[in-house]
Amino acid sequence: MTPRTAARLWALQRLSAAYLAIAVLVHLATIIYAIHGGLSSAEILGRTQGNLAWLLFYASFVVAVALHMPIGLRNVLSEHLGWRGRSLDLAMLAVALVVLGLGAQAVLGVFL
Amino acid sequence: MSQTLQVDVWRGGADGHYQTFEVPHREHQTVLDVVTYIQRELDPSLSYRYACRVGMCGSCAMSVNGKARWTCRTHVKRVVEHGRLRLAPLDNLPRIKDLATDMAPFFDKIGQARGTFVPTRTRHDPFAAIAPDSPARASIDEAIECIGCGVCYASCDTVAWNPDYLGPAALNRAWTLMQDSRDAAHAERLLAVAGDAGCHACHTHMSCTERCPKQLSPTASIAGLKRLALGAALKGEL
Numbered sequence: 001m002t003p004r005t006a007a008r009l010w011a012l013q014r015l016s017a018a019y020l021a022i023a024v025l026v027h028l029a030t031i032i033y034a035i036h037g038g039l040s041s042a043e044i045l046g047r048t049q050g051n052l053a054w055l056l057f058y059a060s061f062v063v064a065v066a067l068h069m070p071i072g073l074r075n076v077l078s079e080h081l082g083w084r085g086r087s088l089d090l091a092m093l094a095v096a097l098v099v100l101g102l103g104a105q106a107v108l109g110v111f112l
Numbered sequence: 113m114s115q116t117l118q119v120d121v122w123r124g125g126a127d128g129h130y131q132t133f134e135v136p137h138r139e140h141q142t143v144l145d146v147v148t149y150i151q152r153e154l155d156p157s158l159s160y161r162y163a164c165r166v167g168m169c170g171s172c173a174m175s176v177n178g179k180a181r182w183t184c185r186t187h188v189k190r191v192v193e194h195g196r197l198r199l200a201p202l203d204n205l206p207r208i209k210d211l212a213t214d215m216a217p218f219f220d221k222i223g224q225a226r227g228t229f230v231p232t233r234t235r236h237d238p239f240a241a242i243a244p245d246s247p248a249r250a251s252i253d254e255a256i257e258c259i260g261c262g263v264c265y266a267s268c269d270t271v272a273w274n275p276d277y278l279g280p281a282a283l284n285r286a287w288t289l290m291q292d293s294r295d296a297a298h299a300e301r302l303l304a305v306a307g308d309a310g311c312h313a314c315h316t317h318m319s320c321t322e323r324c325p326k327q328l329s330p331t332a333s334i335a336g337l338k339r340l341a342l343g344a345a346l347k348g349e350l
Contacts (some may be wrong), residue, residue, distance in 0.1 A: 003306035007345035010312040010338065055198075075313075079273035 001089070009071050016068035021062045048110040055111045062103030070096040113193045115187065119146055121158065122200040125207045130198070131155075134223040137195075143183035144172050144196065147211065160211035168324065170261030174211050175318035180266040182325040202266035218262050218281065225282035225310070226301035232294055240294045248291040255288045255333050257326050264320035264330050276309035280330030283311055285332035290340060302337075302344055311337035 001009075031044045034044055071091040077083045117137045120130040123262035133150050144162055147236065151158040160327035162172035167185040174183050176191050177198050243248050267272055271279050277315060278286075286305045289295045304313050311334045320330040344350040 001308045003303050003310070003341065004309050004345050004350040005307050006310070006312045007338075007341040007350055011342050011345070079270070 012067050013071040016064040019060070019064045020068060023057070023064060023097070027061065045110060049112065051111070055107065058107045058110075062100065062107055065103065065105070066096045066100040069099060116144065116195070117192065118156060118196045119150065120196070120198045120330075121147075121150065121211070121212055122207075123158075125209055128210075129205070130200075137188065137192075141188045143174070143176050143181070143186045143188060143197065143199070146188060147174075147183065147199065158211070159209045161300065168259060170259035171265050173202055173261040173266070173325075175202060175266065178321055180263040182261055184265065185325065189252060192193075202262055204266050204268065204271045205262065207230045217261075218265050218279070219280045221282040222260075222285050224276050224284040224304060226297055227285040227289065228302045229283060229292070230291060230295055230297035231295040242293060248293060251291065251336065252291045252327050252333075255284050255330075258284055258288075258328060259326060261325060263323050263325055267319040267323040269317050270313055270315055272308060274313060276315045278305065278310055281336065282315075283314070283337055284328065284330040284333040287336050299349070302340060302350060304338055306341035306344075306350060311341060316340075 039047075067108060072093045073095060074088060113309050114137055117135045119133045121133060122128055123131045132181060135146050135149050135154075138145070139340075140165040144165065145266055147160050148162075151160065160172075160174070162184060163169040164171075165184045167182060170182070172183045173180055174219075175192055175198075176183065176186060177183075179191075180202055181191070191197070200212060201207045201211050205215060205217060208214050208317070227235050244250070260279060260281060262281065265285075268277070270277045283305055285296055286301055290298055314331070314334045316335075318331045321328070321332070324330065341350060
């Protein structure tokens with residue numbers, strides 16, 4: 001990995017962490033509100049379907065996770081299993097795409 | 113204070129074992145005094161390193177009861193546990209014999225991090241004037257006091273996990289030169305320290321900062337390098 005990529009990945013992980021620190025709190029508060037308020041599935045979908053604000057929030061949440069997690073996982077695998085090089089980079093790219101795909105599916109599932 | 117110390121000392125190389133010695137416990141005794149007593153009075157075949165005995169040369173570092181320390185300035189009474197000391201060579205470095213490690217990987221990495229000053233002037237030019245209170249100079253006031261003892265390197269989790277990682281001392285040295293306006297190799301050095309095994313590999317565990325006998329903060333130096341690398345990457349200069 002080039003120094004430039006290393007620096008950019010490092011910055012991306014920090015930026016996504018800063019965003020997730022806030023987004024996770026909003027996400028948890030939403031869950032607690034939905035459960036304690038006794039909202040039914042239909043009521044939840046009624047609020048999320050077609051709601052552009054929720055779409056943007058959760059889409060950005062998913063993008064941040066898809067950036068943040070594979071970069072960290074790459075370090076963990078590299079340091080603890082000794083896995084390095086291009087195969088690791090490609091595997092982490094695949095992990096990022098899977099997370100992105102699953103997340104997008106979930107977000108669109110409550111928006112459409 | 114008990115009259116004697118039980119001192120377990122690592123003997124041999126990588127496949128060695130601990131040997132226990134009984135050493136008189138004295139007031140104001142340092143760990144280096146203990147090791148020297150063993151070599152002079154009990155077993156002259158014991159190998160270990162020291163030179164200055166006053167915390168300047170950085171050659172006497174060892175693992176004392178599991179933590180890397182400079183032994184010449186470590187008083188026994190501060191570290192002894194139930195009358196016992198356990199002495200081993202520094203972690204994260206190849207063991208040569210007894211308490212002596214091969215420091216070559218440690219110093220090689222200072223070289224890899226471009227830890228050598230590259231002058232911009234010759235001896236025929238006038239002296240460079242650097243204001244002591246200029247921000248760049250003030251930012252390295254502490255970092256330049258590194259004595260190269262290897263305590264930080266032996267204490268670093270990231271070095272243990274990734275043997276390619278340059279380590280706190282090499283990155284600290286690189287940081288001091290990156291802030292030195294007389295140096296001509298800033299771009300090359302930033303490239304050398306910004307790779308996968310460079311400053312970005314630091315997890316900010318701060319073991320180096322906690323254990324540094326000179327109470328320096330390599331963590332802060334590494335953070336400085338991260339900032340420089342990010343700035344350069346954003347400008348397309350990395």
